[in-house]
Amino acid sequence: MKNRQQIFIVSLLLLLLVITSAGQASEFRRTFLLEAGARYEVSVRIKTDLQDAATLASVYIHNEHGQYLRSTQLSRSLAGPNQWQHISTIVTAPIGALRATVVFTAPEGVEMEWDEFNIRRVELDLADEELIRQGLVYTGLIVDARGLNLQRGMSPKVYSESGQLVYAGVAVSYGFLQEAGIASYGQELSPDLLRRIQPDDTVKVSPLVVTALDIIGTTESSVIISDSDAQAILDALDTYDFLARYSVVFLID
Known part of the structure; x- marks a missing residue:
């Protein structure tokens, strides 16, 4: 289904579209703007210095007043150590949503590196929705x-x-x-x-x-x-x- 997704970059709504410079820490955090009802794919390349490090991606959504609305979390065990792996998660902005903060974290004491951070808006066509409906x-x-x-x-x-x-x-x-x-x-x-x-x-x-x-x-x-x-x-x-x-x-x- 993912291959049939029409994915395009949102140029006006996002605070940050692509970060190509690499970084290193135990936590990586970015904030971006949302359009209520829209779907976004948030992705990053990550590697750690530990075998099977359980990296966690968390997305926290807030309204224009800064009030918390919703969050989603995605856990991935990274193949490694020191092997780049692509991690992505889909976020749907609820009614009233204005911005989201995505946080990638590694376990305490684990060194994490990242690059190629992307935020993209995702549109599903009717055929994709039919696949979901039909199971x-x-x-x-x-x-x-x-x-x-x-x-x-x-x-x-x-x-x-x-x-x-x-x-x-x-x-x-x-x-x-x-x-x-x-x-x-x-x-x-x-x-x-x-x-x-x-x-x-x-x-x-x-x-x-x-x-x-x-x-x-x-x-x-x-x-x-x-x-x-x-x-x-x-x-x-x-x-x-x-x-x-x-x-x-x-x-x-």
């Missing part, structure tokens, strides 16, 4: 770990065979963690479990199903999947970031 994009992840004696956990993780951290739910709030958790569990795909990966009632459930190869960790609550399945997940996130919405289900014994 032809993935809306969530199902990890089939049956037969491995996987244990339920508060912070289950998904790793690739080569050791890349694919999912950890690091940006979850304590309240959400207590109420819903970063994943759901079940022996079969019941209607309740499917609702976990359904964005809303107007969108069909379309899960990306992967098979766990082994369990890992002292609590035996994390899994290893194949490198090809890990890449399929990362590719799917370019269209719809279901991991940022914790749309994850583990099938267990």
Whole structure:
């Protein structure tokens, strides 16, 4: 779907369009203007000095009076160390929105470098919206770990065979963690479990199903999947970031 997006640079609405000079710190922050109802793609190239550093992209939206309206967060584990990786997230400006601040952060003690920061306005054509409506994009992840004696956990993780951290739910709030958790569990795909990966009632459930190869960790609550399945997940996130919405289900014994 992303290949069919008509993307154009907004020249009048943004405080900052492109930053090509590189920087280095544990946090990178920029503010830009919004048009209510419009969609924007915010992207940057980042690398860190640590393997599988969980970099967090946060976007905070405010109105003309500086009042907070909404935020969105995207967590990515960077391949590395010292390998450039492109990170992007889509922001939709709600009614009354005037400006947004995007913040990219790395864990404490991790050195982060960035360049090629871009803000672009994104328009979806009717064909793209139809794909979403028909459920032809993935809306969530199902990890089939049956037969491995996987244990339920508060912070289950998904790793690739080569050791890349694919999912950890690091940006979850304590309240959400207590109420819903970063994943759901079940022996079969019941209607309740499917609702976990359904964005809303107007969108069909379309899960990306992967098979766990082994369990890992002292609590035996994390899994290893194949490198090809890990890449399929990362590719799917370019269209719809279901991991940022914790749309994850583990099938267990």
